[in-house]
Amino acid sequence: MGIRRKILLGCISLGILLFTAGVTSYFELARLNETTLQTVDKGVTGINYSKHLLDVMEAVDISVLEKMQDIKSIDTIEVSKVTAEMDSITKKLLFNFESSNAINEVVKHRKVYEEMLKLMPITGTSEQTKWYFNRYKVAYLNLAYSTKDFMVQSQEEVLDQTRLIQENAYRANMQGIMALAIAIIIIIMFFFMIDTYFIKPTTSITTALRNYLVHNTPFEVTFEGKDEVSNLKEYIEQIIRKIKAGKKNINS
Numbered sequence: 137m138g139i140r141r142k143i144l145l146g147c148i149s150l151g152i153l154l155f156t157a158g159v160t161s162y163f164e165l166a167r168l169n170e171t172t173l174q175t176v177d178k179g180v181t182g183i184n185y186s187k188h189l190l191d192v193m194e195a196v197d198i199s200v201l202e203k204m205q206d207i208k209s210i211d212t213i214e215v216s217k218v219t220a221e222m223d224s225i226t227k228k229l230l231f232n233f234e235s236s237n238a239i240n241e242v243v244k245h246r247k248v249y250e251e252m253l254k255l256m257p258i259t260g261t262s263e264q265t266k267w268y269f270n271r272y273k274v275a276y277l278n279l280a281y282s283t284k285d286f287m288v289q290s291q292e293e294v295l296d297q298t299r300l301i302q303e304n305a306y307r308a309n310m311q312g313i314m315a316l317a318i319a320i321i322i323i324i325m326f327f328f329m330i331d332t333y334f335i336k337p338t339t340s341i342t343t344a345l346r347n348y349l350v351h352n353t354p355f356e357v358t359f360e361g362k363d364e365v366s367n368l369k370e371y372i373e374q375i376i377r378k379i380k381a382g383k384k385n386i387n388s
Contacts, residue, residue: 146326150319157315168304175297181232182290186283189225189242192218193249193283197276200256204264219250229286238286245279252276337365345372 196218226243233239252275257263340357348355355376357369 146322146329150322150326153315153319153322157312157319160315161312164304168301171297171304172301175294175301178232179290179294182229183287185225185229185232186287186290189222189246189283190280192221192225193276193280196253200253200268200272203256204268218253222246222250233290236289238282238289241282242279242286245275245282249275249279333363334365337369341365341369341372348376 226246229239229242252272255267256272257267337357337359340359344355344357347353355373359366359369
């Protein structure tokens with residue numbers, strides 16, 4: 137194999153390695169970036185929906201207290217509006233998140249809470265008070281607690297996904313480090329290859345030729361190889377033999 141092919145092969149090998157490492161790192165980082173955005177978006181979405189549901193419940197609770205002071209029941213139209221809004225929120229939760237115990241608890245307690253709103257008594261303050269503290273408040277707190285539990289679960293899932301992303305990022309960095317280490321090894325091997333097959337033989341030929349021309353010492357260079365440098369050595373030896381043969385002819 138000639139020197140040019142050896143150098144070309146070394147350059148191509150190094151280029152392929154660096155290109156592969158670069159492409160792999162790019163797609164890995166792109167995947168991590170997409171996963172990170174999805175994880176953060178999912179966590180923020182869950183928290184926002186939960187907060188929205190809690191805000192609706194708080195507004196309804198204030199409305200219930202106001203109705204109790206007027207010794208009235210909540211209007212069915214108001215209940216329908218609240219029910220529709222809560223349904224919309226829970227449907228979004230079910231659509232954006234996989235079915236889990238936390239979401240199922242929210243859905244279950246939401247239905248109980250909505251039914252409880254329809255049962256608000258209209259006959260006297262004492263019955264409304266009992267209904268509020270013994271039944272309504274229990275349904276309200278159950279829904280509030282289940283919603284907050286879902287918020288906590290969403291935050292924990294974000295933290296778990298963040299840890300997983302961190303591990304994947306570490307593996308991606310390790311791939312880059314390994315590729316860099318291999319590239320350094322290839323560069324060192326490439327240098328020794330050039331030094332062995334080109335620099336040292338060329339230096340030996342140059343030194344031997346200089347000694348022959350200056351000090352008239354025999355041109356003796358010994359190295360193994362079948363490439364351009366070895367051909368150069370053989371051509372120089374042939375020239376020297378022809379020069380010596382020419383001198384002999386002149387002297388004779």
